[in-house]
Amino acid sequence: MRKTMKKEEIKKQIEAWVREFKKASPETILNFFLDHYGKEIAFASSLGAEDQVITHMLAAISRDARIFTLDTGRLFPETCEVLEKTRKKYGLEIEVYFPDYREVEKMVRERGINLFYRSVENRKLCCHIRKTLPLLRALEGCRAWITGLRREQAVTRISVMPVEWDEKHEIVKVNPLFGWSEKQVWDYIREHDIPYNALHDRGFPSIGCQPCTRAVQPGEDVRAGRWWWEQPENRECGLHPGKKENGKI
């Protein structure tokens, strides 16, 4: 009961923050929440374009901000490359979380190495083991996390707010770039000479695991190359459930 009430209080607070930060700059949002949550907030970077923008901003705001990424074991070599470049450029510690090898071995033994192409259930299991469970470990002890979500990215993300209650992880989710356009992201990257994944120049606007990401055609949705064999409303990995699954305020 106490926990429920506490959650309701947080949701009320979030409503006030949404009003306060609806027109704020990403830096203002980051500054506020880093200060507010201290060591109990972490930035989850997938090393994509938006996340590189946030890393750049964080490096200027606080050297102590926690940044982590998930290595699923199926990443593109180019993604590992951008991780190395980022560590070198900013001198930041980026925590890398891996899946539990026992879970991966069991899944591959039972369903095959490329199980994800055969059903949504298989794909979700793979994302659960390689992404969701490591994310839970990374978020242990956090009261909030920071993401690079933008409204324009997908039909599943059109209602993203600057700050939300993350029902799935039961913590606050902060999305400083929620209202940015793709152009704003790239203008910022170029202006500040931020390292980015070389695949972005080869038609990959959104980059996940190698077997589940392909280049998109000009004019296609930015996430059309992710799990392209599935329906658009299924194309989330469980880290950021779409509106139907996630009870946002």
Ligand code: SF4
């Ligand atoms: S994106 Fe593909 S390879 Fe990566 S965890 Fe999900 S299903 Fe597995």
